[in-house]
Amino acid sequence: MNTKATHRTEGIVLKTLNYSDSDLIVTFYTRDFGKLTAIAKGARKSKKRFVNVLEPFCCSSLLFFRKQRDQLAWLESCQCINEYPEIRKSLDRTLLASYFIDLVDHFSLEEKAEIKLFKLLYTFLSLIEEGDTSERLLRFFEIRHLKITGYAPALDRCLICNAPLNSQQRYVFSITHGGLHCLSCSSASAAPGVLPISVGTIRTLQLGTEIETDKMKRILFSGQTARESKSLLTLFIGHILGKELKSMKVLDEVQRMRI
Numbered sequence: 039m040n041t042k043a044t045h046r047t048e049g050i051v052l053k054t055l056n057y058s059d060s061d062l063i064v065t066f067y068t069r070d071f072g073k074l075t076a077i078a079k080g081a082r083k084s085k086k087r088f089v090n091v092l093e094p095f096c097c098s099s100l101l102f103f104r105k106q107r108d109q110l111a112w113l114e115s116c117q118c119i120n121e122y123p124e125i126r127k128s129l130d131r132t133l134l135a136s137y138f139i140d141l142v143d144h145f146s147l148e149e150k151a152e153i154k155l156f157k158l159l160y161t162f163l164s165l166i167e168e169g170d171t172s173e174r175l176l177r178f179f180e181i182r183h184l185k186i187t188g189y190a191p192a193l194d195r196c197l198i199c200n201a202p203l204n205s206q207q208r209y210v211f212s213i214t215h216g217g218l219h220c221l222s223c224s225s226a227s228a229a230p231g232v233l234p235i236s237v238g239t240i241r242t243l244q245l246g247t248e249i250e251t252d253k254m255k256r257i258l259f260s261g262q263t264a265r266e267s268k269s270l271l272t273l274f275i276g277h278i279l280g281k282e283l284k285s286m287k288v289l290d291e292v293q294r295m296r297i
């Protein structure tokens with residue numbers, strides 16, 4: 039049978055690719071279909087049909103159709119829900135938002151729906167739009183993203199002796215094992231891929247994973263926590279992906295230039 043199925047969902051633009059003189063291929067992260075790639079016919083020639091809605095971060099209500107699930111989707115219409123104008127006006131906000139969508143793009147699979155990931159991205163883009171570009175926001179996005187995508191680091195116990203986190207103990211984080219080793223178990227605290235981490239940082243990251251987003255600002259994020267969580271999360275994400283994301287590199291370079 040040669041029938042077309044039409045679908046409606048909400049999606050955030052992750053990236054676009056020019057395709058022919060007139061068409062655009064757009065990758066969205068959608069509420070109901072996970073990552074979805076669709077062709078926007080005529081989007082490069084006429085702006086009328088898709089006016090300003092196919093820019094990165096833009097969240098829209100989409101209508102698309104396709105003949106079969108494994109075939110390319112055709113974008114029929116796109117109505118803007120939130121285009122995040124303040125993000126677009128600021129370099130800091132744009133760099134942070136670009137890293138968030140890049141992370142979601144690299145970790146997600148086509149058509150594997152995960153509504154929590156859609157909500158996470160939408161909520162954190164909204165927080166950037168409101169002006170939050172803090173280190174705390176960046177690390178809490180990473181740790182929540184890892185949890186939703188099934189890569190949560192084990193921060194509640196020692197992976198070797200299984201003893202629960204204890205504020206009297208000292209710990210290292212093993213990048214290859216994705217979790218804590220207490221110092222009494224770890225014979226190689228200075229080995230490559232093993233980072234010292236304070237109990238304060240571990241507890242802050244645990245809290246950042248669970249707390250409601252409107253209460254995140256109440257969490258104290260010390261200089262030590264910022265340094266330790268940056269090393270841990272950057273190396274751990276790089277280890278999972280097998281590379282450093284370009285958007286992370288640019289964000290990091292711009293932040294270093296300002297110090």
Ligand SMILES: [Zn+2]
Nearest residue numbers: 196199220223
């Ligand atoms: Zn142990």
